[in-house]
Amino acid sequence: MEKQNDKKVHFSFGEVFQNTKSFIDKYNNRQTQLTQKLNANHRATAELIIRLYLKQLNKAAQIGDLNTNSLPGFSTFNESLAKCKGCTKRTIINHKERLKQSGFITQDEHRGKGGVEIWLNREVLGTAKLSTNYGDNVLKIGDATSIFYEKAKNFHPLVHEHQEQLNNNSSVNKSGVPYGHESGKATRTKHEQDKNTEENANPASKRQEKAPERHCKAEKQEQKPGAGRIFLLSLIRQFWDYARKVLYPDLVLSEPEDREILNLIWESVYGKLQSNATEKDWLKYQDTAFNRVNMVARWLARSPGHWIPKPHIYFHPNNERNGFKKTWQWYVKQETLKIEIRNQLLLQQVKAEWQQHEQNKGRFRKKTRLQLFRIQQKRLAGYRDESLNQAYQQCLQRSLHLQNLKRKQQAYAQ
Amino acid sequence: MLSEQMQREALSKCIVWFYDGNVRTFYSLDKTHKRAKPNQALGIRRLEKMLMETFKGQWETAIVYENEPRGNELARFKRGARV
Numbered sequence: 001m002e003k004q005n006d007k008k009v010h011f012s013f014g015e016v017f018q019n020t021k022s023f024i025d026k027y028n029n030r031q032t033q034l035t036q037k038l039n040a041n042h043r044a045t046a047e048l049i050i051r052l053y054l055k056q057l058n059k060a061a062q063i064g065d066l067n068t069n070s071l072p073g074f075s076t077f078n079e080s081l082a083k084c085k086g087c088t089k090r091t092i093i094n095h096k097e098r099l100k101q102s103g104f105i106t107q108d109e110h111r112g113k114g115g116v117e118i119w120l121n122r123e124v125l126g127t128a129k130l131s132t133n134y135g136d137n138v139l140k141i142g143d144a145t146s147i148f149y150e151k152a153k154n155f156h157p158l159v160h161e162h163q164e165q166l167n168n169n170s171s172v173n174k175s176g177v178p179y180g181h182e183s184g185k186a187t188r189t190k191h192e193q194d195k196n197t198e199e200n201a202n203p204a205s206k207r208q209e210k211a212p213e214r215h216c217k218a219e220k221q222e223q224k225p226g227a228g229r230i231f232l233l234s235l236i237r238q239f240w241d242y243a244r245k246v247l248y249p250d251l252v253l254s255e256p257e258d259r260e261i262l263n264l265i266w267e268s269v270y271g272k273l274q275s276n277a278t279e280k281d282w283l284k285y286q287d288t289a290f291n292r293v294n295m296v297a298r299w300l301a302r303s304p305g306h307w308i309p310k311p312h313i314y315f316h317p318n319n320e321r322n323g324f325k326k327t328w329q330w331y332v333k334q335e336t337l338k339i340e341i342r343n344q345l346l347l348q349q350v351k352a353e354w355q356q357h358e359q360n361k362g363r364f365r366k367k368t369r370l371q372l373f374r375i376q377q378k379r380l381a382g383y384r385d386e387s388l389n390q391a392y393q394q395c396l397q398r399s400l401h402l403q404n405l406k407r408k409q410q411a412y413a414q
Numbered sequence: 415m416l417s418e419q420m421q422r423e424a425l426s427k428c429i430v431w432f433y434d435g436n437v438r439t440f441y442s443l444d445k446t447h448k449r450a451k452p453n454q455a456l457g458i459r460r461l462e463k464m465l466m467e468t469f470k471g472q473w474e475t476a477i478v479y480e481n482e483p484r485g486n487e488l489a490r491f492k493r494g495a496r497v
Contacts, residue, residue, distance in 0.1 A: 252496045254478070254488040256425075260455035312455065 009066045011054045011125065019124045020050050020104075027102045038102055045095040046104055048085055049074060053120065071125070073109070073117035232273050235286050236266050242290060246297045248311060261311045268317035268325055292327040295334070343388045347395050350376050354399050416441050421481075425454040426488055428461045430469065430476040440464065441481065458488060465491055 024046065028037040038046075053074040060066055078096075082089045096118070099105045107119040240262055244251065253261070266272060269289060277285070300306050308314050308322065315324050356362030357372055364372050373396070380392050416424070424441035431437050442457025458478055465476050471494070478489040490497050 252489070254455075254458055256454035256488065257458055260453065312459070 009057075009061045009068055011057050011061075013051070013054055015126060016050055016054055016124065017047065019126055020046055023104060023121065023124050024102070027104075038098060042095050042098050045081075045085060045092065046099055048081065049076075049099075049105075049118065049120070050124070052076065052081075052084075053118075071119075073107070073119040075115060075117050077115040228279070229273075231279060232270070232282060233266075235282060236262055236270055239269065239286065239289050239293075240265055243293045244311075246293050247300070247308060247314075251311070253311075257312070261315060264312065264315040264317065268315050268319075268323065288331060292324070292331050295330055296324070296327055339385070342383075343385065343391060346380065346383070346388065347391060350380075350392060351395060351399060354396075358403065416443075423452075424457065424481045425452055426457050426461065426478050427481045427485075428465070428476055428478045430465070430473045432469075432473050434472075462489070462491075462496070466494070470494070 021043075024038050024043055031037045056074060057066065057071065060072065078089045078092050081092045085092065096105060096108065100108065104121055104124065105118055106121050109117045111117065240258075243265075275281075296308065300308065309319075313319060314322070317323075317325070319325065353362060353364060353372065353376065357364050357367070357369070364375065367375070376392070380388055420443075421441045425444045426442045428440045428442070429437065430440065440461060442454075442461050444452040444454055444457035446453070446456065461478055465473065473491075474493060476491040477487060478491075479485045479487055
């Protein structure tokens, strides 16, 4: 973070290193695949760059005036970086590529014999605008949305876990399948599951065997803390009715096709209803789903060149290219932006209040500084946003620091 | 022409009235591969594709039924459009 002391800029190593660490951590959290994450080696390169860059900057600040709005880039040579780190030049080039991909390096310029110049993200140097965009925005949107975390690859457990073999052909415990499959209607082989099990042909024996299973199922349903199954299935139907009305107004579908699409929606949009969210959360999620449909409708209306595939493709869970799944990213982006703007406005208001309070103006002029702090803290706590609180603290520290500086300057002038 | 076994196993069938006076019955192929689980919606989609692409402009009416005795009507097409 820069410190203005007698108009001289100074970058503190500790804070910038912390920013670097949190930047890389944040980037890694966003990545789903292990190969896309930045590893310890990349971190080391980033820290090396930061260390040398700050050294350059602080030296430049001592010699002349440095403008924090347009900082010079980090001038170096790939060879010297490689020598410092004890690796080859190629490794440095590769690491730079990865860091550029992650947004840590914003720009780089090759100057042949003159070496390279690298510009780093302003967020890392602490010269960027106060951002309230910490943490996970998906969590802020709602609990049921956790089904949209893309799962990383399932690694085999280190210790062998003994598991009962699941019989995929059995209809038992497939309580998740909502339409058609349970009754065996789609396959038309209602008794097929029992054919290959060497069971007694006597139906009474089957009854004896199946009864405890049904009991288990009932127990499982009782234990499940989330919303009721019928309620959840009705949500899926509502969603499809709405999406059909908005996105496919002229589409005529037969019952089996309808059922197939409902199954696809159950899987791709509602994550097989595996989340243990409450009814309230699901309703909230339903609103987000409707919002996403509206976003798609707006996008379609924007240009005649925009199109979406047929519903069985559009809602297919494996459709990564042009499926409904992608709208989740749009939605998160939109909501993040909304939250960010709201937080920026709140911070602006807070800043203005402090400035007015200092000049004995505004509605809080009769309050003490502590009272004003408490009032603002209470107001911001109402939003239940940890990142907003953090940004508030930073904003407060900055404004207090500026006040101190002003006082010092005044004292110095006198 | 599908084998008799495949005709029996099909989940839906499509009766097509052609402009030239012919009436033909087509049976759906409901599996993506030999051992796949039959998917009736897929079969209907394939029949629709056949009507709209292979026999484009050659038929007047086509009706898709469940492949059962007294099977329900699933889809109806008239002069190149689904109704």
